[in-house]
Amino acid sequence: MPELPEVETMRRDLDKEVVGRRVKSVEATGLRTIRRHKTKKNFTSKLEGRKITGVERKGKYLLLKLDDGNLLVVHLGMSGQLLRAKSAKEPTLKHTHVVLNFTQGGQLRYVDPRTFGELFVTQPDELAHEVPELAHLGFDPLEDVMSWTKFGDMLHEKKTKLKPLLMDQRFLAGIGNIYADEILFAAGLRYDRDSNSLTAQEIRRLYRAMVETLQDAIKHRGSSLADEQYRDIFGEVGDFQSQHKVYDREGEPCRRCRSPIARVKTGGRSSFLCEQCQV
DNA sequence: CGATCTACCTGATGGC
DNA sequence: TGCCATCAGGTAGATC
Structure with missing residues (x-):
């Protein structure tokens, strides 16, 4: 579903809405969306307590920078959505797979009916060998200057x-x-x-x-x-x-x-x- | 090497 | 109303 313009739109809004917020707790339903992690705890423990310090985009990937230097990588596949909820009371959509709860209240939710998308946490210097498809991305038509x-x-x-x-x-x-x-x-x-x-x-x-x-x-x-x-x-x-x-x-x-x-x-x-x- | 297919999934839609 | 086929913003891997 989402291509560069949709992902960039989300990046800009995330920059305003979630940068500076600290993750209090994480709920992950099932393992498919976080399939690069062997267990839920292996995913949630890398996010809990962390502050989001920036949001970047590479091609169709979103990279949320964490205050310990790690990256939360998001790829939306065909049907992924990231939704900002002002409170946990807002009704939850079907196919909500991951919820980040922030310390100041509010949530960021990942919803994905077809489950082609994924989320994972990785160290920037391990991107190259752990995430070859991201390391091998071509030039970004808007970020990279080219004649x-x-x-x-x-x-x-x-x-x-x-x-x-x-x-x-x-x-x-x-x-x-x-x-x-x-x-x-x-x-x-x-x-x-x-x-x-x-x-x-x-x-x-x-x-x-x-x-x-x-x-x-x-x-x-x-x-x-x-x-x-x-x-x-x-x-x-x-x-x-x-x-x-x-x-x-x-x-x-x-x-x-x-x-x-x-x-x-x-x-x-x-x-x-x-x-x-x-x- | 390039082109083409398959698989991974759920849900909407249209024909019968 | 139901059943079946087809289609959908992506990507990786197999095969020829």
Whole structure:
């Protein structure tokens, strides 16, 4: 579910809402969400008594810094939500797997119906060998400065289709199925273009489309689709879906040329595009 | 190496 | 009303 804009929206709100708070106690229901820890106690004991000192994001991962130097790593998978509760009395949603109780009152809850997401506590210097998928993340399109010419060199080094490359977290960190389609439309490029076939102008357009689309989506607090499964930490839906040019718009007129948006299946997932505007 | 499939899960939706 | 198939913002691992 959540891609870079949704995770960044949550990061900014968490920075205001939970940084400076101390964890009094932790409730973990079941082991699946905290599967990197062998026991519940092994997870909860690393959080209890700790103060949260900062919140960072790497790609789609949230990293909550603790005052003992450790990190609480959160990956939301397809259906994970972090929700700020002002008190324990607020009704608990089904599929609530982890609850952090703060000393000053209030909670942070992790809810995840499909349980693809996970939480774990680790030491920063052990990230590299304990969490290879995080250590091997590609560059973050908003955090890491890169010239479009360097970006072009990286595209030319790969011999793969454009969309899978944009979504490859080891190449670029944070882009998923929605934003890959939106970025490709904004750049006027098809999902199945060979990454080493782009002209200098197309590379520049793609780089610009990537940065602008992601920034725009953050301004709109991310995308919530029909099921409204993406919610921010206050339980509110995002607004960027109203700005989508192609994603989930099969058969609707292209906002640029009026021809119907097409939907194709590739690699088991849907891609949306305008056959006229994307070449 | 790249492309494609499978598995991990629950829940919503649509056809019959 | 129910039953079944299909689909969903992610990722890793197997296979060809």
